[in-house]
Amino acid sequence: MVREVLIKGGRIVTAVDDYVADILVRDGRIEAIARDIPAESIEVHEATGLMVLPGGVDVHTHMEFDLGNAQTCDTYETGTRSAAFGGTTTIIDFALQRQGQTPKQALDQRLALAAPQVCVDFGFHIILTDVNPGVLAELPDLINHDGVSSFKMFMAYPGVLMVDDANIFRSMRTVGNHGGMINLHAENGGVIQVLIEEALAQGNTSPKYHALTRPSIMEGEASHRAIRLAELAEIPVYLVHLSAEEALAAVVEARDRGIPAFAETCPHYLFLTIEEYDRPGFEAAKYVMTPPLRSHKCQHALWRGLKFDDLQIVSTDHCPFCFNEAPYGLNKSKQLGRDNFEQIPNGAPGVELRIPLLFDGGVNAGRISLNRFVQLTSTAPAKMFGLFPQKGAIAVGSDADLVLFDPNKTHVLSASTHHSNVDYSLYEGREVTGKVEKVFLRGQLIVDGDQWLGQPGMGQFLKRSASGRVM
Ligand code: DUC
Ligand code: ZN
Numbered sequence: 209m210v211r212e213v214l215i216k217g218g219r220i221v222t223a224v225d226d227y228v229a230d231i232l233v234r235d236g237r238i239e240a241i242a243r244d245i246p247a248e249s250i251e252v253h254e255a256t257g258l259m260v261l262p263g264g265v266d267v268h269t270h271m272e273f274d275l276g277n278a279q280t281c282d283t284y285e286t287g288t289r290s291a292a293f294g295g296t297t298t299i300i301d302f303a304l305q306r307q308g309q310t311p312k313q314a315l316d317q318r319l320a321l322a323a324p325q326v327c328v329d330f331g332f333h334i335i336l337t338d339v340n341p342g343v344l345a346e347l348p349d350l351i352n353h354d355g356v357s358s359f360k361m362f363m364a365y366p367g368v369l370m371v372d373d374a375n376i377f378r379s380m381r382t383v384g385n386h387g388g389m390i391n392l393h394a395e396n397g398g399v400i401q402v403l404i405e406e407a408l409a410q411g412n413t414s415p416k417y418h419a420l421t422r423p424s425i426m427e428g429e430a431s432h433r434a435i436r437l438a439e440l441a442e443i444p445v446y447l448v449h450l451s452a453e454e455a456l457a458a459v460v461e462a463r464d465r466g467i468p469a470f471a472e473t474c475p476h477y478l479f480l481t482i483e484e485y486d487r488p489g490f491e492a493a494k495y496v497m498t499p500p501l502r503s504h505k506c507q508h509a510l511w512r513g514l515k516f517d518d519l520q521i522v523s524t525d526h527c528p529f530c531f532n533e534a535p536y537g538l539n540k541s542k543q544l545g546r547d548n549f550e551q552i553p554n555g556a557p558g559v560e561l562r563i564p565l566l567f568d569g570g571v572n573a574g575r576i577s578l579n580r581f582v583q584l585t586s587t588a589p590a591k592m593f594g595l596f597p598q599k600g601a602i603a604v605g606s607d608a609d610l611v612l613f614d615p616n617k618t619h620v621l622s623a624s625t626h627h628s629n630v631d632y633s634l635y636e637g638r639e640v641t642g643k644v645e646k647v648f649l650r651g652q653l654i655v656d657g658d659q660w661l662g663q664p665g666m667g668q669f670l671k672r673s674a675s676g677r678v679m
């Protein structure tokens with residue numbers, strides 16, 4: 209049976225458009241967009257006074273992620289439900305290759321875990337930790353047949369996740385010819401380890417030392433190195449969670465020379481600064497993410513980067529660990545690092561807040577335009593990671609992933625109202641204007657105000673085309 213839904217009278221806002229029209233959805237896709245589509249015995253949603261946005265695409269989340277000493281506290285079900293309440297209908301999460309495992313095994317394991325649970329559409333980047341000739345030989349097939357066109361590598365966490373420059377370069381060379389891209393966590397892991405050991409030897413164990421041992425120039429150094437490796441390998445490169453002005457300078461310098469260097473930043477770097485680490489007691493552990501929060505000067509540079517397209521995407525790096533041990537246990541909690549900042553699991557929550565925060569603090573505050581806001585949260589991520597125009601667009605033929613957004617509604621961000629398992633909010637008590645009212649995933653209403661109407665397992669795995677090639 210054909211399923212039709214009509215969204216009437218909304219203000220359609222995309223990366224380039226802004227106009228009022230009706231949207232007819234048929235079998236999960238946008239069938240027609242016109243001024244006045246007759247509502248003949250079909251499901252109608254009145255959207256007068258609301259914006260209609262393409263569903264958000266968050267290309268950096270960690271649901272049920274195992275960081276070694278700790279696991280994130282959102283399951284695929286709770287994390288993607290939280291995403292949906294925040295207007296995000298597509299995520300790209302991570303499949304971590306363990307030592308001795310093949311990337312394909314890592315992908316299959318993650319898919320089996322995630323598929324029955326996910327409430328929004330999803331893809332994976334594969335994190336490569338163990339690079340050898342056999343692993344490299346598998347990568348083209350993963351891109352061409354499994355729809356995984358992006359691979360993340362760590363230049364930090366020596367002995368755990370870090371991969372050396374030679375293997376980063378080998379991986380770049382291998383995937384580059386097949387439409388693949390390497391995403392890098394760019395920090396100089398070796399130097400940071402020295403600083404951590406020095407701090408601990410001096411008895412400096414509090415959360416603040418997490419930030420003090422990860423200086424922004426070491427993010428700048430690694431970002432520059434990453435870009436140079438990619439330049440030599442002749443492949444696009446994508447820097448995840450860029451936070452430092454030194455790293456941004458490396459991106460700007462490369463882009464000015466015509467090198468395809470891309471980067472995302474995250475809401476916490478745009479709205480919070482290093483002063484959070486001065487919170488009393490262990491409270492500062494809530495803000496222990498990597499890279500750490502930076503200075504006001506860095507924050508200004510990031511906003512400028514977003515405005516002038518030196519930064520292309522805002523993703524969340526949703527990597528939630530509870531503050532308290534109960535109810536999910538010590539290994540899902542920041543308390544692991546009570547006596548030693550190095551043991552605090554690195555990561556912060558936020559998958560639900562990206563769109564309201566960026567609308568309020570970006571558009572309402574006059575820092576970016578409305579179209580740029582959609583570009584950064586939906587269209588550019590879809591293009592960057594091989595999902596456009598299925599995702600990231602409001603266009604005939606695109607998936608009907610649609611967000612009805614009230615630009616005038618004010619609400620207060622709080623852990624007591626968000627839908628993640630995590631027990632705190634980085635933005636507790638912050639008032640924002642602009643609220644997600646209804647969310648459709650492929651034409652199906654999954655969020656209606658405070659009501660959840662979706663089901664676990666309804667999210668579809670997305671086989672992606674090339675990454676980093678079409679912007
Ligand atoms: N990097 C991430 O991208 N996420 C969590 C921790 C980290 O270091
Ligand atoms: Zn990282």
Ligand code: ZN
Pocket residue numbers: 268269270525526527
């Ligand atoms: Zn991450």
